[in-house]
Amino acid sequence: MKKILLGNEAIVRAALVSGVSYVTGYPGCPSAEIGDEFGKIAKENGVYAEYATNEKVALESAIGASFSGLKSLVNMKSFGINVCSDTLFPLAYTGTKAGMVIVVADDPSCYSSAQSEQDSRGYAYLSKIPILDPSSPQECYDFTKIGFEISEKFNMPVILRTTTRCAHQRALVSFEPAFAKASAGKGIFIKNSHQYSTMPPRTLEMKNELLEKIKKIKAYAEESELNPIRKHSASNGASKIGIIASGISYLHALEALEELKLDLPVLKLGFFYPLPEQKIIKFVKPLKKVLIIEEMDPYLEKDIMQLAKSGNLKTEIFGKNILPRTGELDAEKVCIALSKLTNKKFIAFKTRNLNLPKRTARLCEGCPYWYILPIVKRIAPEGTIFGGDIGCNMIGALPPHSMYDYMFCMGSSIGISHGIKKSSPNQKVISFMGDGTFFHSGIAGMINAVYNKSNPLMIVMDNRITAMTGHQPNPGMGKNLMGENAPELQIADIAKACGVKNIKVLDPINQKEFEDTLKEFIEKDEISLIVCKRICALLARRLEKAKSN
Amino acid sequence: MEKTFNLIVNGIGGQGVVTLLTFIDQAAMIEGYDVRSSELHGLSQRGGSVETHIRFGKKINSPLIPNGKADLIISSELLEGLRETAKSGKQTKFLVDDFAFPFLGSLPAEEIKKQFAASENEIHIISASKECKKKLQNEIVSMVYLFGYAVAKNLIPIKKESVLKAIDEIVPEKYKKLNISAFELGYAS
Numbered sequence: 081m082k083k084i085l086l087g088n089e090a091i092v093r094a095a096l097v098s099g100v101s102y103v104t105g106y107p108g109c110p111s112a113e114i115g116d117e118f119g120k121i122a123k124e125n126g127v128y129a130e131y132a133t134n135e136k137v138a139l140e141s142a143i144g145a146s147f148s149g150l151k152s153l154v155n156m157k158s159f160g161i162n163v164c165s166d167t168l169f170p171l172a173y174t175g176t177k178a179g180m181v182i183v184v185a186d187d188p189s190c191y192s193s194a195q196s197e198q199d200s201r202g203y204a205y206l207s208k209i210p211i212l213d214p215s216s217p218q219e220c221y222d223f224t225k226i227g228f229e230i231s232e233k234f235n236m237p238v239i240l241r242t243t244t245r246c247a248h249q250r251a252l253v254s255f256e257p258a259f260a261k262a263s264a265g266k267g268i269f270i271k272n273s274h275q276y277s278t279m280p281p282r283t284l285e286m287k288n289e290l291l292e293k294i295k296k297i298k299a300y301a302e303e304s305e306l307n308p309i310r311k312h313s314a315s316n317g318a319s320k321i322g323i324i325a326s327g328i329s330y331l332h333a334l335e336a337l338e339e340l341k342l343d344l345p346v347l348k349l350g351f352f353y354p355l356p357e358q359k360i361i362k363f364v365k366p367l368k369k370v371l372i373i374e375e376m377d378p379y380l381e382k383d384i385m386q387l388a389k390s391g392n393l394k395t396e397i398f399g400k401n402i403l404p405r406t407g408e409l410d411a412e413k414v415c416i417a418l419s420k421l422t423n424k425k426f427i428a429f430k431t432r433n434l435n436l437p438k439r440t441a442r443l444c445e446g447c448p449y450w451y452i453l454p455i456v457k458r459i460a461p462e463g464t465i466f467g468g469d470i471g472c473n474m475i476g477a478l479p480p481h482s483m484y485d486y487m488f489c490m491g492s493s494i495g496i497s498h499g500i501k502k503s504s505p506n507q508k509v510i511s512f513m514g515d516g517t518f519f520h521s522g523i524a525g526m527i528n529a530v531y532n533k534s535n536p537l538m539i540v541m542d543n544r545i546t547a548m549t550g551h552q553p554n555p556g557m558g559k560n561l562m563g564e565n566a567p568e569l570q571i572a573d574i575a576k577a578c579g580v581k582n583i584k585v586l587d588p589i590n591q592k593e594f595e596d597t598l599k600e601f602i603e604k605d606e607i608s609l610i611v612c613k614r615i616c617a618l619l620a621r622r623l624e625k626a627k628s629n
Numbered sequence: 630m631e632k633t634f635n636l637i638v639n640g641i642g643g644q645g646v647v648t649l650l651t652f653i654d655q656a657a658m659i660e661g662y663d664v665r666s667s668e669l670h671g672l673s674q675r676g677g678s679v680e681t682h683i684r685f686g687k688k689i690n691s692p693l694i695p696n697g698k699a700d701l702i703i704s705s706e707l708l709e710g711l712r713e714t715a716k717s718g719k720q721t722k723f724l725v726d727d728f729a730f731p732f733l734g735s736l737p738a739e740e741i742k743k744q745f746a747a748s749e750n751e752i753h754i755i756s757a758s759k760e761c762k763k764k765l766q767n768e769i770v771s772m773v774y775l776f777g778y779a780v781a782k783n784l785i786p787i788k789k790e791s792v793l794k795a796i797d798e799i800v801p802e803k804y805k806k807l808n809i810s811a812f813e814l815g816y817a818s
Binding site: 084108109110112113191192193194216244245248249250251252328331332334335338339410411412428429431432433434436437438439440441442443444472474475479480548549550 | 641642643650651654655658663664665666667668669670671672674675676677678689690691692693695696697698708709711712714715716718732733734735736744
């Protein structure tokens with residue numbers, strides 16, 4: 081069967097074909113469509129699908145499934161792997177029982193990411209977990225399937241690392257329409273603490289077992305069809321020059337070769353870790369120059385340089401010395417680099433500077449945050465420090481609000497505000513976060529501020545959904561991913577149980593009440609919390625429409 | 630068609646840019662072309678500029694259109710359309726909705742049109758959202774209207790039947806009529 085699929089949709093298809101029974105993760109861009117799609121189709125396919133409270137919990141949940149004999153798929157954006165890394169490293173030691181593929185979606189150029197331009201491939205070195213790097217929706221499909229095969233064969237989780245231009249690329253994909261039978265809820269945990277518990281001295285033994293496993297996976301990678309060499313005419317004199325590329329960069333490389341009318345050998349690395357070293361050496365050896373094309377960090381370049389050095393190869397290795405390290409790559413950037421290595425002339429297109437005003441993201445029409453941010457800005461005493469967080473509230477950093485004095489990652493606004501209050505007690509600090517972020521990782525920072533006795537004012541902007549990434553359910557909503565009713569956790573109750581004494585839940589449209597509470601709470605000697613509860617305007621419109629239909 | 634057709638569809642997050650992209654992808658596939666497109670979601674979809682790339686032809690490599698290589702720009706908003714002139718080639722044609730969605734510091738519609746008029750490219754500015762609102766009581770399909778116009782005026786090498794088939798194949802039953810009406814309106818305009 082052939083259909084146009086989004087990269088993320090291809091991953092869903094492949095997971096189903098591979099017999100996945102357990103899907104978990106945390107929504108983020110550009111990975112969210114994976115979990116969202118499973119939310120819609122899980123039940124009819126006998127799959128269990130959830131969004132966990134955060135990526136660490138998601139990975140742990142998948143480990144439970146794997147140890148119980150069910151194949152699992154974990155989905156998250158780049159930063160999710162930071163959150164779950166604590167669990168990821170011991171998982172490499174214990175290994176999996178049933179297959180597990182972990183999708184980690186990077187976002188070169190930060191189209192939908194604020195905190196850093198993260199190249200998650202680096203986690204391979206820390207965790208020693210195999211990483212596959214697809215370039216297209218077809219490869220999203222093929223690599224997910226092979227990922228499950230590798231995972232089952234070696235009892236290792238496999239990371240499928242995508243990027244925005246791969247996950248959000250649409251193209252024709254050939255796929256098998258028939259699904260293997262999923263078995264949600266039909267696993268059995270067979271005790272095996274020798275394998276599932278990391279505890280010294282066993283831990284070091286496990287490390288050695290892991291290193292042995294990696295050797296075997298490396299041998300597998302050497303033979304794998306995931307690392308093909310593109311056909312080229314060897315007679316061409318230019319073939320003293322070659323290209324090694326991975327992920328989306330491979331497609332840009334093909335485009336650039338066509339543009340420059342060059343016919344060079346290209347080694348495409350579908351395996352980022354472990355690398356097929358012998359294959360690479362064999363490819364590089366006869367060449368005078370090799371260009372390594374990879375986005376963001378020069379991981380491949382460093383590894384291949386090391387390989388060339390230890391193999392006494394004379395080949396000159398080029399990479400980040402002629403390609404940018406920041407921002408996504410495209411065919412033009414590759415053309416410029418290739419023209420430096422070959423005698424081909426390339427004149428880059430000159431863009432015109434129009435000096436047009438930039439249109440940045442903004443709060444939607446009717447967004448409840450319109451009632452919150454301007455009022456806080458007006459009421460807060462002069463010099464008050466504002467901390468932003470991740471989610472729709474990030475827009476508070478942009479004009480016309482331009483409010484935030486610091487902004488980091490999920491749930492961090494409260495943790496940092498505590499540190500400021502402890503260090504500079506006379507300055508006022510207000511930290512913002514959304515409801516999704518509160519459940520994800522904001523609670524820990526709030527407990528810390530109670531326990532270690534500081535007094536920031538925390539405003540949870542509860543719009544009743546995880547809105548920014550496309551309206552996913554969260555624990556405050558009373559619904560789960562599969563649309564079932566679920567316990568509706570109350571943010572105020574949690575805060576109360578955690579020892580927050582000053583708590584007010586209000587609708588920010590009641591301006592007077594909101595202003596009075598702000599004035600009162602900002603002067604408190606202990607941490608205080610205002611939960612501004614008002615439904616996301618888009619969600620409200622959608623619910624209304626559904627009702628009238 | 631020997632050459633790859635390069636199309637940029639842009640606009641503002643929430644205006645149906647990605648929906649139109651899926652129609653065009655499907656219609657191009659029906660025509661027998663290889664298709665590859667690239668879109669953006671998330672933060673950029675919250676009212677910011679959204680630029681998507683669609684390429685179809687014999688064999689497509691990269692999903693991104695190199696600067697200067699676009700054959701057609703379909704834009705749902707005047708300023709966003711004008712923005713694309715920064716990297717348009719001589720062959721690039723523009724099809725822009727006569728609709729302005731201003732923000733703090735943005736340019737007046739008349740100023741944008743003046744800048745368009747000074748351009749040497751072929752430019753079509755048509756009242757898509759206005760017509761959709763008037764005749765269909767719904768502006769959300771204005772991009773589909775633009776697409777209808779593009780097909781009728783041969784701005785894009787795709788046949789009307791392929792588009793109708795594409796809409797039939799991928800649009801949920803209850804929205805089919807609205808989308809077909811918008812396409813037909815644009816086609817007849």
